[in-house]
Amino acid sequence: MASSPIMMISVLSLFFIFTANARVFPRRSLLDDPPAVNNFTFVCDPSRYDKLGLDFSSFGFCDSSLSFPERAKDLIDRMTLSEKAAQLGHVASGVDRLGLPPYNWWSEALHGVSNVGPGTQFDKVVPGATSFPNVITTASSFNEDLWKTIGQAVSTEARAMYNLGRAGLTYWSPTINVIRDPRWGRTVETPGEDPFVVGKYAKNYVRGLQDVEGSENVTDLNSRPLKVSSCCKHYAAYDVDNWLGVERYSFDARVTEQDMLETFNKPFEMCVKEGDVSSVMCSYNRVNGIPTCADPVLLKDTIRGNWGLHGYIVSDCDSVKVMVEDAHYLQDTNEDAVAQTLKAGLDLDCGQIYPNYTESTVRQGKVGMRNIDNALNNLYVVLMRLGYFDGNTGFESLGKPDICSDEHIELATEAARQGTVLLKNDNDTLPFDPSNYKTLAVVGPHANATSAMLGNYAGVPCRMNSPMDGLSEYAKVKYQMGCDSVACKNDTFIFGAMEAARTSDATVIFVGIDLSIEAESLDRVDLLLPGYQTQLVQQVATVSKGPVVLVILSAGGIDVSFAKNNSNIKAIIWAGYPGEEGGRAIADVIFGKFNPGGRLPLTWYENDYVYQLPMTSMPLRPVKSLGYPGRTYKFYDGPVVYPFGHGLSYTFFLHNLTSAKRSIAIDLSNRTQCRDIAYTNGTFKPECPAVLVDDLTCTEEIEFQMEVENTGERDGSQVLLVYSVPPGGISSTHIKQVVGFQRVFLKAGDSETVTFKLNACKSLGLVDFTGYNLLPAGGHTIVVGDGEVSFPVELSFN
């Protein structure tokens, strides 16, 4: 790649990110944070103390023979109240007389190290970092190993940047809110609509960022070393950004206990319990009237109590301020808000309310010192686990060669390939054989996409490979944008695109949306292509000399029924927002160097869906009284453009169930009570309909094996999505739910036996309307994919 266009793009995307942020967030003050550049290696370095003229040996918090909580206590006990207060904002001031340097807690690494957080910066020393595909794209690979490997690559670059003084150690990523509504502006950041899949993504990405090889299983979680610290956000029930003027700062999500446990909390529970994440961020919105950051049931009782968080809880940026100024919660003063949130279990304020008002809150007697010390303890133990105090992490040698390495750039390309979803491929039109397609019309507003592929929370990429760049490697390209912009408000440019299509061997049309249509603080109002994009596609498809391929760049689903129906459009590809190497990945798929295997991690609804219910209606189940349909594949069975899990391949797979456990009998102790569950009238209800999952040991597993054979002529990957279907007749439960998945790569002609072991309670359980986890008796069904394999599982209690 030539270097001059790359530099230009870098500057452009930087500009874009900062203008977007300044407009979007109520946080102008935060953009003036001191620069990120650190100039020291670790706190407890004796020579540092010598230079500072301080007596190193007198500071117990530097005594490595003590435990981290003991050292944190020593440090906290040395601080005055005003010194303590000054450490509770994301810009922690440090304490000179203790040799404690300032620290900026806010860095981001959603799909690569990003400079959206002020704790990280790019400059001459580190001009860019690998920009992986956006999460919605990486999620489409349904490949847990890939998710973890990307986390490892990102944390390696983060550590290298830290060593160079350009980044922090605490990253407020990933975003793991479930996509409840197809209009949500932050769909791009998340792994889809299924709580289990989102939870598995969270676990793997968090472990990739945090785990230090060899110490994954340290039993004292307060001493488990961290490569970097990760943060699952935004907790909880956060997924309205700005929909027709309803905005997140004052939105009150009315949520049932059932939806809370089953959908909104589930990925966070998995993130904490399976990922052992070291931080959780509470959200801007309220849940049932209470700001999430001020709710002790959500924070102290659930995250720390029930799930056992070892780490700190941070507010979304300025959300404590938002409580006072936007939500006017309980007509709070700043001191009331400090007291409520500290008592609820919030440890760190991304903002300035804690640093400015903690002292006065204590003086007014609204909060005790114990709450403040607790918060500081949670913060310092994480910094100690990161080696911030002691160094000696094993990562000291990482540096410039570890950032934007060939290996990481190849991983970014591979992730984009694996996340590409082939939606339609009539008559096996794809892949193109390069010897038959020497000239390509490459048209549409995204045909030369660059920053659009980076999505949001991006940093500065190492380089950029646009669709034009990628396809030019395979054929002679005729480029026409066909629109003036993604908004495509001017139809005069369509003619040029038609002319290119008329005179080329094949046509690839790149359409879709970008951050001007779906973004943080910007929800969509419909699911259509903007402006004249649909006309562009239809007219180009009518006149094209060769076959037409439609490539869509977007995070949310687009109603492309018109293209699905149009027999002139032979193939449709969804590339999501594929990151810096996106063009290469798309071209490799079109020309068959790579066989696509991605699947939709979200339902693609018809546009009419958005007129059937407001975005602000939170229930997942249909609301019969208001005529609202259900949400996600779990509760919606109406017409769709493409369903959750859809995705084609250039090869064929045969599946054969070779063994399965078809019955599970659980012996109940004489103290276990049977619980009733509602059945629709006229269906059989077992004598003991269900029992509480908490009353069981739940060691029973559903184990099955299947043989998967690649019977086609191309190597390829098959995603096996395993669902459980509850016994017929149970009222208002899910239609089905994902309980496991694996991505299996098979060479042409090869077969492999794949084993699934599913915990019976986790896979067959349901949450009833009172919020209890129940295991229902009766005839469950396990289904793989669209029914390639299925078998019944009879569950009984003795």
Ligand SMILES: *[C@@H]1O[C@H](CO)[C@@H](O)[C@H](O)[C@H]1NC(C)=O
């Ligand atoms: C940690 O435990 C997991 C799950 O039991 C296991 O798969 C992994 O190999 C263990 N890692 C180490 C380093 O012992």
Ligand SMILES: *[C@@H]1O[C@H](CO)[C@@H](O)[C@H](O)[C@H]1NC(C)=O
């Ligand atoms: C906090 O205090 C600083 C310094 O006095 C001031 O500039 C800032 O506006 C204050 N912020 C808030 C949210 O009170």
Ligand SMILES: *[C@@H]1O[C@H](CO)[C@@H](O)[C@H](O)[C@H]1NC(C)=O
């Ligand atoms: C596939 O090709 C055959 C033969 O050219 C044609 O009759 C048929 O309509 C095509 N099918 C589709 C779905 O394009």
Ligand SMILES: *[C@@H]1O[C@H](CO)[C@@H](O)[C@H](O)[C@H]1NC(C)=O
């Ligand atoms: C494609 O985009 C890049 C970066 O914005 C630009 O330098 C280049 O000129 C564009 N190519 C065409 C053919 O417009």
Ligand SMILES: *[C@@H]1O[C@H](CO)[C@@H](O)[C@H](O)[C@H]1NC(C)=O
């Ligand atoms: C559309 O673009 C053409 C060519 O640049 C321009 O002449 C025309 O005024 C534009 N039309 C509108 C409505 O902006």
Ligand SMILES: *[C@@H]1O[C@H](CO)[C@@H](O)[C@H](O)[C@H]1NC(C)=O
């Ligand atoms: C697509 O085809 C189906 C079935 O023929 C039809 O019901 C639907 O209205 C068509 N949709 C569009 C947008 O053409």
Ligand SMILES: *[C@@H]1O[C@H](CO)[C@@H](O)[C@H](O)[C@H]1NC(C)=O
């Ligand atoms: C499927 O597996 C069963 C049991 O191993 C075997 O008997 C059968 O021949 C297999 N069928 C196919 C089509 O491979």
Ligand SMILES: *[C@@H]1O[C@H](CO)[C@@H](O)[C@H](O)[C@H]1NC(C)=O
């Ligand atoms: C329940 O079972 C235990 C052990 O089998 C027995 O000791 C106890 O008496 C039983 N209690 C009742 C109420 O039947």
Ligand SMILES: *[C@@H]1O[C@H](CO)[C@@H](O)[C@H](O)[C@H]1NC(C)=O
């Ligand atoms: C089921 O039938 C009973 C008796 O006819 C009736 O009272 C009840 O309302 C019915 N329940 C439902 C959910 O239809």
